[in-house]
Amino acid sequence: MTAISSAETQAEIDRRRGRFVPWIIAAFFLSFMLPLIAFTVLAFRHAPSEVTPQAYEKGLAYNSALAAEAAQAGLGWRIAGAYDHGAYHVTVRDDDRPLEDARVEVWFVHPAQKALDRHIVLTAQGDGIFSAPANLPVRAGWTAHVTVEDKGRQVQTRFLFEN
Secondary structure (H helix, E strand, C coil): CCCCCCCCCHHHHHHHHHCCHHHHHHHHHHHHHHHHHHHHHHHHHCCCCCCCCCHHHHHHCHHHHHHHHHHHHHCCEEEEEEEECCEEEEEEEECCEECCCCEEEEEEECCCCHHHCEEEEEEEEECCEEEEECCCCCCCEEEEEEEEEECCEEEEEEEEEEC
16 A cells, blocks of 8 residues: 655655745845935935035145245234123234235134134224224134235235134
8 A cells, every 4th residue: 555645755845945046045145235226316316515616726826825825924914813791802013013005804613613603894893903892602612813904915814813
């Protein structure tokens, strides 16, 4: 008497297992490809911020910037800036002689938010001292970019301060 076996043959088992192997391989590669595609889409939708506008052009003009800096240093002007109780003061001297008729401007640059930047023109107080109220909106470590112009000559400098 022969027994009828309901057990599958080895070939049938291998054939059934073989159906899942391509899916396992596809899942393996998709687990790598999906994040790569997602990061590529993010990279193209959110371009990196520009740290320095026209960086290439500024790099080409670097020698002229060095020449302008040397000419500025040759003027011999001494400039000091200070923030005190809501006002900004700049003292300008040319070989220990105070500059009286200069035009002095200050740009206050916030370290994180460009919308908070401010610009003021200082007025002469006498003896080479220029000042104006500087209503800075928040407490921060500010950078003051100072431009002093007198008789066609110009000096630019900057000062760091906290208000």
